Structures are given as C-alpha cells and as structure tokens.
Amino acid sequence: MSNKPPSPRPAPRLYLATPVVDDPAALVAKLPGLLAAADVAAVLLRLKETDQRTMITRVKTLAPPVQKAGAALLVDGHAELVARGGADGAHLPGIAALKEALPSLKPDRIAGVGGLTTRHHSMDAGEIGADYLLFGEPDAKGQRPSSQAIAERLDWWAELFEPPCVGFAVSLEEAYDFAAAGADFVLVGDLVWADPRGPKAALVEVDAAIKKAHAAATAGQDPASQDPPSKEHGSRPT
DSSP states (O other): OOOOOOOOOOOOEEEEEEEEESSOHHHHHHHHHHHHHSOEEEEEEEEOOOOHHHHHHHHHHHHHHHHHTTOEEEEESOGGGHHHHTOSEEEESSHHHHHHHHHHHTTTSEEEEOOOOSHHHHHHHHHHTOSEEEEOOOOTTSOOOOHHHHHHHHHHHHHHOSSOEEEEOSSHHHHHHHHHHTOSEEEESHHHHTOTTOHHHHHHHHHHHHHHHHHHHHTTOOGGGSOOOOSSSOOOOO
C-alpha cells in the first residue's frame, strides 16, 4: 500500500454569476473581455422571468461568447431551458429541484445545486449525482450563514467528499477565505458588477486573491497569517 500523500487540489477557479438579464446586448459585449481577463470556469446566467421563448432566446444569445471563451454556461434554475438554449447545465435551488432536473440533464450536462442548509442535505445531493455543491448563497429572505460557518462547511466537504464545492463570496475577503478553506470554485456576482472600478478590475482582483490563498495553503502556510486582501491593497497579478 502506497504512503504517497494525495495530490493537492488544483487552484480554485472563478464562477461568475451575471446580473439578472433582461436585454442581453450589453452583457454580450462585455463578456469576451471579462472572460479573457481572469480564470473563469463557468458563468451562471440569471434570467429575468418572462415567457419561455424569450428566455430561450436569451440563453442562445449568451451561450456562444461564454463557450468560445472556454467556460461553461449554466442557467440559474430553469433546467427545461438548458438543452433548447444550448447551455451546458443548470444550477438547482435544492434537493427536490435537483432530483426533478437530473433526468433531463444527465449524462451530458452539468447539474449543480445550492440551498443546502444541513450537512445531511449536502451528502444527499452528492449521493444522487450533483456535479457541484454551492455553500453560502442567500436564502429567499436574503439571509446567509456567517463567513466562518461557510468556510467551515467548505473545509468539511473538501476534506471528505469528491464532488467539487463552491463558495458564494460577497466580498474579496470571503473569496480569499473560501479558497483557503478548500473551495474548488468561488462564485461571485454583485461583488464584481457593483465595483466602481468596473467588473474587469474586480474580477482580476478576486482571481488573484483566490490563487494567493491556495498558494499559501499548498505551501503549508496559514492563509490567515498572510496579508489579507482588501480594496486598498488587494492581491493583484504581478
């Protein structure tokens, strides 16, 4: 029996949530530059609720620039739009939605899941075939666990289970902490789009922060002992 230690996890990658999309024209224009600026693995498309034909058209409009950049396009909810819109998968809000969507998504498309309030729910999601688990997103009332609780859940999952885990970060500091805790991906949304410097600068900064946290953890350093990222002296590529 080999005593070789397990291979270290690869550096976390970004998962970019769009604003709620009504007219996709402005986003289509921005996406190529954004996706070229940082290591974005996937884009989560949040659609404004309207008739199904219009939503499918929006998916069809946004899928090509995302996929051309080498990222996956996932639809937030609405698994029924994935195949018809040419998306790569869907993000489902809980175990019931995941179970309902799996037959239409598997085996060719991605089925991610959030809304997992307990460890038991998380293990259930992994067992029934979720491709990733998201921890830390706000609930229907806008409430979310503390940053520490989210980091602890990520650390627990990364240590014990195989499916990737995603940390939902609402600040640069959270992105750093969640990467240090073992997240495979860090989901960012309003953190990027609301940045007064513009989304590209924010995305580059978050990407650098999560890579820095991973490098510190891989080197056996305590990421918390490193200079924490901030808007004033954030971690930027050299």
